[in-house]
Every structure is written in structure tokens, then in C-alpha cells.
Amino acid sequence: MKAGIIGLGYVGLITAINLRAIGIDVTGIDVDAKKIELLKEKKSYIYEPGTDNLLERYNLPASTDVKAIADADLVLITVGTPSNDDGSQNLTYFISAVKSLQDINYKGAVVPRSTILPGTTDSYVTPYFEHVGYNPEFLAEGRANEDFIHPDKIVIGYKDEYTRDIMKKLYEGIKAPIIETDIKTAEMIKYANNAFLASKISIANELGNITKKLNIDVYKVTDAIGLDSRIGKKFLNAGIGWGGSCFKKDISALVQISRIHGYEPEIFNAVLKQNDLQPLKIIDILRARTEIKGKNIGLLGLSFKPETDDIRDAPSIKIASALLDEGAIIHAYDPRAMNNFKNYDDKFKNIDYCENAKQCVERSDAVLILTEWNAFKDDRLYPADKIIIEGRRIRGKEGVCW
Ligand SMILES: NC(=O)c1ccc[n+]([C@@H]2O[C@H](COP(=O)([O-])OP(=O)(O)OC[C@H]3O[C@@H](n4cnc5c(N)ncnc54)[C@H](O)[C@@H]3O)[C@@H](O)[C@H]2O)c1
Structure with missing residues (x-):
């Protein structure tokens, strides 16, 4: 069977190369010619553990020309669906990807995999295919390749039996419960999943803000409640807030569509607000310990989580901006994300990017740990007389919620 994938970003590249690994004849399409050139050299342009090896082993044929997938049995669309300023979804890339398939009079199954609000496929795809x-x-x-091969579930929304059958065939090589449903429900499942996960972390963060005031260790509390099978252990790590490209944009879009339908979703409003404020709490703690203006402040970790170079919506962005506004001199180190951070905003270009964590600590009067990379867990990095504040719990010393 032949498959095509339009949009070779984090999701498209991981999906494409893993499908090849399970024996599907996949060709990838992207408008970015640089990405296609790198793929020809079997090189990954994202840092995601295992991806280079997979590319080397299985090779991903890729092109900027959508005609290369004209004879595919199905096409997955994995282009970005970012937020507009008002939180609504921006469908520019999505619509142009759909149009590119219309232009070649594509006849196979068209299956979006981008995160899109319920009703989007029926409005923008169903009428044309x-x-x-x-x-x-x-x-x-950070564990995307592993997740692809061992997912908790596979959700297949479909309009017609051809699509259902071809989708099941696509995932034949993967062992996971399959949920078959209509298209709109499948779209909603993704939003519900993300809204729930983000809310769970925000609850842990809120508990952490309270326990910090009460002089109670939040991790003792969340470790205990995590043992309740109705709650579960994962996503209970209190800290400087969640980040990444999805949670904020997806919850904002969900809030926006609720409003259009006359409903104000108070819980999700609160989750967004709580997470907006959470990163800055570490600066309040720092301010209580030292003056910030003119001080050398070290930031260890810039990516929104370890094992990725992705800084989209990372708490580090808010923290670095606020520190610069207060007149701090920033020294930063991240094993993978420094380049992305430097290019994110002109004001980040003048940050002192260090060669390693040790240099960053040495150059700083106080250090904030913002990502729980393994390299930062070594106690020997931190002199006893230096202010070290953890935004992610790696040693259990002074931290944002503990
Ligand atoms: N990143 C994640 O962890 C994650 C997880 C689950 C779902 N998603 C969803 O998957 C989608 C993609 O996310 P991402 O992080 O991979 O985005 P991304 O920005 O990393 O990648 C999108 C890719 O699409 C390409 N593109 C844009 N328009 C195109 C067009 N018309 N034709 C061909 N290529 C085009 C871009 O050049 C880019 O390479 C989003 O809807 C996102 O919400 C992301």
C-alpha cells in the first residue's frame, strides 16, 4: 500500500519514517525545500531521539511536488495549525495543503492528522473528496518515535468504508486499541485529550503554589495521590508550567469554539490563566533572594521539556523576557535548544550562550533550572554558596513549588 504525508514537521516526519519502518511505502511532501534536501541526505532537522537512525535505516523519499503522491492510496495531512491572536485556529497551511490535493485531482483517502477543531474536516475536506x-x-x-510504535490508542474517524479499511491497513503493524468513530468525534478526542492533560499539570502546579506557602513538599502529596488509580501518576509534576506547541493553542481554540456556541468554559479559562502566571513565580522567588538588575542570572534549560530542541511556548521564553526587562544579564545553556532560542526573538540574540552547564553556573550569581535535562542532575554542578532555584524538580532543593 502507498501513503503520502503532507507537512514534514515534528508530527509528519515522525509519522512518515515510522510508517516506513513498519513496511508502508510512504512519500513525504513539504513546501520547505531545505527540509527535502536534508531528507535526501538522510538527515533530520528536528532533534527527536532515534530519528537519525530511522532515517538512515529506512530512508524517506520526499518532494516539494505533491504530484509525487498522486497515486497514494491515502494521504495524511500533518501541516501546522497555529493560533490566531484571538486564540482561534489558523487554517492557512491546512487549506493550502487540501487545495494542493484538489489541484492534482487526488482520488485516494484524504485524512487530516493535524489538530483541527470538530467540524473542520467536514467543512474543508469532505465536500471535495x-x-x-x-x-x-x-x-x-522527546519520546515521539517510541510513542508512534507503542501508542495507547489509535483513533480512526471516517466518512466511508474505503477510508476506514485503508486506515486499519495502515496501522496493521501496530498493536494498540483502535477507536472507530465519526470524523467530528475523532477531532474532539484530540482536544479533550490535550485539555485534560494540561489541566492535570495545572492542578499539580496550583497544589504546589499552595503547599509552598504551607511549607509542605508538593511531591510527597502528588506522589501519594498518584497512587490512586483514579488519578494516576503521570502529568503530576509541579513546576514552572506546561509548554510546547500544542496545549495552549488547542485549549485556546477549544475556548474560542465554545464561546462561538454561547458557552464560557470556566475551567479551561482558568487553566490558561494559571499557566500564564506560573513561569513568573520563579522570578518572584529569585527576587526575594537577590536583586535582579545588573545581576548575572544563569538559565539551565530552554526547551519546554528534555530530549527535544522545541522551544515553542516554553516557560523559558517568558522567564528570559521578564529577566531582561528587569535588567538582568543572562547566561544560558541547553544541550539542544540554544539555536532555536537565539532565533526566536531579537532580544535573545545577546544572551550569553554557554558551552556547557558548568560554564553557565560559573558565570552566574544565581541559577534557575528550567528544563529537567539529565545533564543538570549532577549535584557537583552546584556550589553550596550559590542561589540555585529549580523550576523543574531535579534535586528537590529550593524550587518554584517546593
Ligand atoms: N508537535 C507535537 O507534539 C504535536 C503532537 C500532536 C499533534 N500535533 C499537531 O500536528 C500538526 C503539525 O504539528 P507540527 O508540530 O508537526 O508542526 P510543524 O510546524 O513542525 O510542521 C508543519 C510542516 O508543514 C509544512 N507545510 C506547511 N504548509 C504546507 C503545505 N501546504 N504543503 C506541504 N507542507 C506544508 C511546513 O513547512 C512544516 O514543515 C499541528 O496541527 C499540531 O497541533 C503536534
């Missing part, structure tokens, strides 16, 4: 489905992605960056 005979075979249509929706297949959300649930990968977590």
Missing part, C-alpha cells in the same frame, strides 16, 4: 477520514496524533515530543 470521496474518501475522507480524521486520524489524530498523540505523540509526546
Whole structure:
């Protein structure tokens, strides 16, 4: 069977190369010619553990020309669906990807995998193609290849039987419960998944803000409640807040669509607000310990989580901006994300990017640990007389919620 994938970013590249690994004849399409050139050299342009090896082993044929997938039995669309300023979804890339398939009079199944609000496939895809489905992605960056091969579930939304059958065939090589449903429900499952996960972390953060005031260790509390099978252990790590490209944009879009339908979703409003404020709490703690203006402040970790170079919506962005506004001199180190951070905003260009964690600590009067990279867990990095504040719990010393 032949498959095409349009949009070779984090999701598209991981999906494409892993499908090749399970024996599907996949070709990838992206408008970015630089990405296609790198793929020809079997090189990954994202840092995601295992991806280079997979590319070397299975090779991903890729092109900027959508005609290269004209004879595919199905096409997954994995282009970005960012937020507009008001939180609504921006469908520019999505619509242009769909149009590129219309332009070649594509006849196979068209299956979006980008995160899109319920009703989007039916509005923008169903009218133009005979075979249509929706297949959300649930990968977590940093362990995306592992997640693809061992997912908790595969959700197949479909309009017609051809699409359902071809989708099941696509995932034949993967062992996971399959949820078959209509397209709109499949779209909603993805939002519900992300809204729940983000809310769970925010609850842990809120508990942490309270326990910090009460002089109680939040991790003792969340470790205990995590043992309750109705709660579960994962996503209970209190800290400087969640980040990444998905949670904020997806919850904002969910809030926006609720409002259009006359409903104000108070819980999700609160989750967004709580997470907006959470990163800055570490600066309040720092301010209580030292003056910030003119001080050398070290930031260890810039990516929103370890094992990725992704800084989209990372708490580090808010923290670095606020520190610069207060007149701090920033020294930063991240094993993978420094380049992305430097290019994120002109004001980050003048940050002192260090060669390693040790240099960053040495150059700083106080250090904030913002990502729980393994390299930062070594106690010997931190002199006893230096202010070290953890935004992510790695040693259990002074931290944002503990
Ligand atoms: N990153 C994640 O962890 C994650 C997880 C699950 C779902 N998602 C969802 O998957 C989608 C993609 O996310 P991402 O992080 O991979 O985005 P991304 O920005 O990393 O990648 C999108 C890619 O699409 C390409 N593109 C844009 N328009 C195109 C077009 N018309 N034709 C061909 N290529 C085009 C871009 O050049 C880019 O390479 C989003 O809807 C996102 O919400 C992301």
C-alpha cells in the first residue's frame, strides 16, 4: 500500500519514517525545500531521539511536488495549525495543503492528522473528496518515535468504508486499541485529550503554589495521590508550567469554539490563566533572594521539556523576557535548544550562550533550572554558596513549588 504525508514537521516526519519502518511505502511532501534536501541526505532537522537512525535505516523519499503522491492510496495531512491572536485556529497551511490535493485531482483517502477543531474536516475536506477520514496524533515530543510504535490508542474517524479499511491497513503493524468513530468525534478526542492533560499539570502546579506557602513538599502529596488509580501518576509534576506547541493553542481554540456556541468554559479559562502566571513565580522567588538588575542570572534549560530542541511556548521564553526587562544579564545553556532560542526573538540574540552547564553556573550569581535535562542532575554542578532555584524538580532543593 502507498501513503503520502503532507507537512514534514515534528508530527509528519515522525509519522512518515515510522510508517516506513513498519513496511508502508510512504512519500513525504513539504513546501520547505531545505527540509527535502536534508531528507535526501538522510538527515533530520528536528532533534527527536532515534530519528537519525530511522532515517538512515529506512530512508524517506520526499518532494516539494505533491504530484509525487498522486497515486497514494491515502494521504495524511500533518501541516501546522497555529493560533490566531484571538486564540482561534489558523487554517492557512491546512487549506493550502487540501487545495494542493484538489489541484492534482487526488482520488485516494484524504485524512487530516493535524489538530483541527470538530467540524473542520467536514467543512474543508469532505465536500471535495470521496474518501475522507480524521486520524489524530498523540505523540509526546522527546519520546515521539517510541510513542508512534507503542501508542495507547489509535483513533480512526471516517466518512466511508474505503477510508476506514485503508486506515486499519495502515496501522496493521501496530498493536494498540483502535477507536472507530465519526470524523467530528475523532477531532474532539484530540482536544479533550490535550485539555485534560494540561489541566492535570495545572492542578499539580496550583497544589504546589499552595503547599509552598504551607511549607509542605508538593511531591510527597502528588506522589501519594498518584497512587490512586483514579488519578494516576503521570502529568503530576509541579513546576514552572506546561509548554510546547500544542496545549495552549488547542485549549485556546477549544475556548474560542465554545464561546462561538454561547458557552464560557470556566475551567479551561482558568487553566490558561494559571499557566500564564506560573513561569513568573520563579522570578518572584529569585527576587526575594537577590536583586535582579545588573545581576548575572544563569538559565539551565530552554526547551519546554528534555530530549527535544522545541522551544515553542516554553516557560523559558517568558522567564528570559521578564529577566531582561528587569535588567538582568543572562547566561544560558541547553544541550539542544540554544539555536532555536537565539532565533526566536531579537532580544535573545545577546544572551550569553554557554558551552556547557558548568560554564553557565560559573558565570552566574544565581541559577534557575528550567528544563529537567539529565545533564543538570549532577549535584557537583552546584556550589553550596550559590542561589540555585529549580523550576523543574531535579534535586528537590529550593524550587518554584517546593
Ligand atoms: N508537535 C507535537 O507534539 C504535536 C503532537 C500532536 C499533534 N500535533 C499537531 O500536528 C500538526 C503539525 O504539528 P507540527 O508540530 O508537526 O508542526 P510543524 O510546524 O513542525 O510542521 C508543519 C510542516 O508543514 C509544512 N507545510 C506547511 N504548509 C504546507 C503545505 N501546504 N504543503 C506541504 N507542507 C506544508 C511546513 O513547512 C512544516 O514543515 C499541528 O496541527 C499540531 O497541533 C503536534
